[in-house]
Amino acid sequence: MTTPAEARALDADDPLRALRDRFMLPEGIIYLDGNSLGPLPRATMAAGRDMIERQWGERLIRSWDEGWMDSPARIGAKIAPLIGAAPDEVIVADSVSVNLFKLLVAALRHHPTRRTIVTEAGNFPTDLHIAEGAAACVPGGRVHAVAREALDDAIDDRTAIVLLTHVHYKTAERFDMAAWTARVQAAGALMCWDLSHSTGAVQVDLGAADLAVGCGYKFLNGGPGAPAFLFVAGRHQAKLTSPLSGWMGHAAPFGFEDAYRPGAGMERWRVGTPAMLAMQALESGVDLFADIDMADVAAKSARLFDMLAAAGDRAGLECVTPRDPARRGSHIAFRHPHARALIDRLIARGVIGDFRTPDIARFGLTPLFLSHAEVQRAGELIVETVAELAETAHAR
Structure with a gap:
């Protein structure tokens, strides 16, 4: 698995690193569900105020022609x-x-x-x-x-x-x-x-x-x-x-x-x-995409995938997503018999992924706002949580 130091080094060289500041992201949360609902861009707040206060509030019906x-x-x-x-x-x-x-x-x-x-x-x-x-x-x-x-x-x-x-x-x-x-x-x-x-x-x-x-x-x-x-x-x-x-x-x-x-x-x-x-x-x-090179997005997506896939391998999870970057999108899915419980426990620990019936734990890898350090830490928490679930099942 990638070490914290290695992840920080990747972040330092990341051409997309400045984009993170363009999003409203809550403290203490590693958001791996941008493939279901993207986070709030900061620009949306100002644009929304302009839409409501000026375009609707002042210009009224004239805005249809503006x-x-x-x-x-x-x-x-x-x-x-x-x-x-x-x-x-x-x-x-x-x-x-x-x-x-x-x-x-x-x-x-x-x-x-x-x-x-x-x-x-x-x-x-x-x-x-x-x-x-x-x-x-x-x-x-x-x-x-x-x-x-x-x-x-x-x-x-x-x-x-x-x-x-x-x-x-x-x-x-x-x-x-x-x-x-x-x-x-x-x-x-x-x-x-x-x-x-x-x-x-x-x-x-x-x-x-x-x-x-x-x-x-x-x-x-x-x-x-x-x-x-x-x-x-x-x-x-x-x-x-x-x-x-x-x-x-x-x-x-x-x-x-x-x-x-x-x-x-x-x-x-x-x-x-x-x-x-x-x-x-x-x-x-x-x-947000106006000045972004999608080749940079694809390259970072591949790095984030490899980091989380390695964590899944260490945890003994079955990865059902193709390993070849050309054959997959920008999320990773693992099969686990208690996938729902796995996701619930991770959310309680600040890692938000999602569950898809019957046994899929799914994690979005959104390069615009995710850091390598976050994904590295999420990988550690996945390994720990899978181990805890195994211990609970064994105790029964």
């Missing part, structure tokens, strides 16, 4: 470089679930004979649930969910769209994005990626992908329930239409026409009025 109305496209353009997209291919709106529904229904309606959504069994539940609901909205629609190793054989001439989560929410296993996109498109289907555990955590290049959704409250630090984003490749924007034809997606929302005409480009994927307090918080979180 930046509010353009915020979905503006923030989307800021997210675009983090996922390898063009600025006009990303828009911020709604939640991951709602955005996924829009894209899946649009894809099922796009082709006259292809009516199947292929996805991975064990994918994040909302993706599977939304896929079921989307398929039920289109005559002949169906969901074909199979194990990861069976995905290739499941894709055929009935497949309209393949939905995969780039980084698995439990294990952090990462798909080869370029290879799977090419495989799906060669079969004549559309490729849709869920980037919820990727964006802001690992280097992402959507490349030739068709569609994508992503989360704003995890690694983008947009706050609890932050708006999500969706991506539609430029070549598809005139061909696909959202099934949720809300007034903000209309070609002329203030023309107040009875009939719906979809807006141009990504504007057609908007639905209702953007929640500006939440949009402001997300924009503050996204702005």
Whole structure:
């Protein structure tokens, strides 16, 4: 395991070390759950006051013409470089679930004979649930969910769209994005990626992908329930239409026409009025990435992973996350028969991770605010806590 002195030396050479001061982090807490909810950026506090006191309090409805109305496209353009997209291919709106529904229904309606959504069994539940609901909205629609190793054989001439989560929410296993996109498109289907555990955590290049959704409250630090984003490749924007034809997606929302005409480009994927307090918080979180090299983020993530993996090995835990950095995201998952108790005891000691049923202890490794010294100390506490659990079980 890494020693405290070695961890301090790594921190001294860390190109991201100054970013820690941009977050509100409670004393005495080692926060290893930024993959579920990112911490509060300090800039969000000042921006929030401006939003409430000046933009809302003083400017009132005039603020819609002073930046509010353009915020979905503006923030989307800021997210675009983090996922390898063009600025006009990303828009911020709604939640991951709602955005996924829009894209899946649009894809099922796009082709006259292809009516199947292929996805991975064990994918994040909302993706599977939304896929079921989307398929039920289109005559002949169906969901074909199979194990990861069976995905290739499941894709055929009935497949309209393949939905995969780039980084698995439990294990952090990462798909080869370029290879799977090419495989799906060669079969004549559309490729849709869920980037919820990727964006802001690992280097992402959507490349030739068709569609994508992503989360704003995890690694983008947009706050609890932050708006999500969706991506539609430029070549598809005139061909696909959202099934949720809300007034903000209309070609002329203030023309107040009875009939719906979809807006141009990504504007057609908007639905209702953007929640500006939440949009402001997300924009503050996204702005943190303006001067960050994602290669530095990936390199630090790999170092933090190795430190915690070594602690898990010493504790006798089974690491279910791939050891190869190219095959994983930025969290690490261990299997333990009493994972719930392990997480509860660690939280009581100031190390916040999370539990995923039935036996996974999961720890987020967020390079923007975590120090090597913190992760080294967390590793020591994991080793001690696992040993205590073993002693308790033996005493029984």
